[in-house]
Amino acid sequence: MPSWTKQARFEREVMPHLDAAYNLARWILHDPHDAEDAAQEATLRAYRFLDTFRGSNAKAWLLAIVRNSCLTQLRRPRPGSLEAAPTDGTDSMEAYAMGLTPAASPESALIEKDQRDLVDRCLQELPIEFREVVVLRDLEGLMYKEIGDAIGAPLGTVMSRLSRGRALLQKAVSVRVKGGA
Amino acid sequence: MADTHVVEQHVLEQIDGYLDGEFDLATSLAIERHLEACPPCRTEADSRRALLARIAAETTRFAAPDTLRHRVLRVIAAEAGGSPWPARRMPRWVLLVASFALVAVLSSGTTAYLMRGNPAPGVEEQVVASHVRSLLVAGHLTDVASSDEHTVKPWFNHRLDFAPPVSDWAAQGFPLLGGRLDYVDGHTVAALVYGHRRHLINLFVWPDGAARPQPLELSARQGYAVVHWSDGAMVYWAVSDLNGGELRDFCEGLRGGTPNR
Numbered sequence: 001m002p003s004w005t006k007q008a009r010f011e012r013e014v015m016p017h018l019d020a021a022y023n024l025a026r027w028i029l030h031d032p033h034d035a036e037d038a039a040q041e042a043t044l045r046a047y048r049f050l051d052t053f054r055g056s057n058a059k060a061w062l063l064a065i066v067r068n069s070c071l072t073q074l075r076r077p078r079p080g081s082l083e084a085a086p087t088d089g090t091d092s093m094e095a096y097a098m099g100l101t102p103a104a105s106p107e108s109a110l111i112e113k114d115q116r117d118l119v120d121r122c123l124q125e126l127p128i129e130f131r132e133v134v135v136l137r138d139l140e141g142l143m144y145k146e147i148g149d150a151i152g153a154p155l156g157t158v159m160s161r162l163s164r165g166r167a168l169l170q171k172a173v174s175v176r177v178k179g180g181a
Numbered sequence: 182m183a184d185t186h187v188v189e190q191h192v193l194e195q196i197d198g199y200l201d202g203e204f205d206l207a208t209s210l211a212i213e214r215h216l217e218a219c220p221p222c223r224t225e226a227d228s229r230r231a232l233l234a235r236i237a238a239e240t241t242r243f244a245a246p247d248t249l250r251h252r253v254l255r256v257i258a259a260e261a262g263g264s265p266w267p268a269r270r271m272p273r274w275v276l277l278v279a280s281f282a283l284v285a286v287l288s289s290g291t292t293a294y295l296m297r298g299n300p301a302p303g304v305e306e307q308v309v310a311s312h313v314r315s316l317l318v319a320g321h322l323t324d325v326a327s328s329d330e331h332t333v334k335p336w337f338n339h340r341l342d343f344a345p346p347v348s349d350w351a352a353q354g355f356p357l358l359g360g361r362l363d364y365v366d367g368h369t370v371a372a373l374v375y376g377h378r379r380h381l382i383n384l385f386v387w388p389d390g391a392a393r394p395q396p397l398e399l400s401a402r403q404g405y406a407v408v409h410w411s412d413g414a415m416v417y418w419a420v421s422d423l424n425g426g427e428l429r430d431f432c433e434g435l436r437g438g439t440p441n442r
Binding site: 006011027036040044123139163166 | 197
């Protein structure tokens with residue numbers, strides 16, 4: 001493919017999903033700079049491998065690459081990094097569930113703000129293996145099949161992770177509401 | 182009793198797939214039947230549905246910073262154009278035609294037209310600043326909050342010496358949220374506010390002093406998409422955190438006329 005056609009195709013098919021790419025990176029990595037780096041690296045890789053992409057959903061394809069770039073970043077040993085790469089999820093799920101104690105009663109002025117980003121905070125604290133499927137499905141609208149391709153897991157795993165992730169999130173939100181209000 | 186319990190467990194695990202529309206019709210119908218008959222499962226499905234609604238409404242979707250967008254485009258332009266390939270691969274006649282066209286443009290009055298036609302950078306800056314301000318200042322977004330064009334239109338008519346076209350595009354997914362007066366480029370202008378999913382669009386409208394129609398032009402500033410055009414009677418500036426393509430499509434629709442319902 002001549003490179004100017006490739007560039008045009010990239011701008012038409014991939015660039016519209018740059019927000020989604022950055023959003024996923026932010027939710028996986030948290031840090032804005034790391035997220036920008038990962039999203040950039042992934043997007044440029046998508047450009048280089050554009051010729052190999054034959055599918056119909058460029059967004060799902062790009063997000064799979066973003067997810068890989070993020071995991072590469074997480075595996076890079078970095079001092080002070082709190083985030084660990086995903087495991088099978090059992091340990092982190094238990095840890096998350098154990099940590100679900102009602103939040104300390106905030107000052108009244110803070111309550112409103114507190115409630116407004118409640119879901120954000122609970123999602124942020126969700127273990128990464130659950131958080132990534134919730135973000136891919138509930139924020140980016142990917143089908144289970146596409147999520148499975150992105151995270152390299154069979155449909156059954158996608159379904160159970162999403163289900164457990166949402167259940168944890170639901171619990172976290174309701175605990176915080178009771179604790180905070 | 183034990184049997185019921187097993188069935189119940191089974192459906193609880195399938196609620197997410199069911200709500201996400203991932204099952205075939207037969208399975209979905211079976212789950213639906215079970216939910217009708219089983220209050221605990223139904224409660225679970227309802228609260229899950231409520232959670233999904235909260236996630237959709239309240240979770241932050243981080244927009245790619247402008248710096249990222251520009252950097253990616255720059256690197257790709259360099260990779261595409263930096264090698265000798267594109268020039269060689271591009272048919273010779275394309276370059277020839279392009280150079281003739283350039284000469285023709287430069288040597289005709291068209292240049293003056295194009296230069297005048299280009300929106301003043303100051304205006305773009307102002308509408309983006311106005312868009313940002315409308316989001317930051319509580320209660321500043323709309324002075325008249327209504328999805329009813331028949332409420333918004335007369336509201337403007339009483340306050341402006343021109344009548345901005347007001348239409349609701351809810352059927353296309355862009356509901357009209359209201360309007361306010363704003364001040365851009367030395368004019369009092371109409372600002373119409375539209376929503377799309379969780380994004381907001383400010384559409385600034387004022388009379389076209391030059392009375393010169395201009396085609397849609399998409400640009401980006403500070404991470405916001407900006408679309409500008411004129412139909413000869415009114416100048417339009419749309420600003421949003423939507424992606425550029427979506428904003429342009431919406432503006433094409435606006436420019437095309439009244440929405441289909």
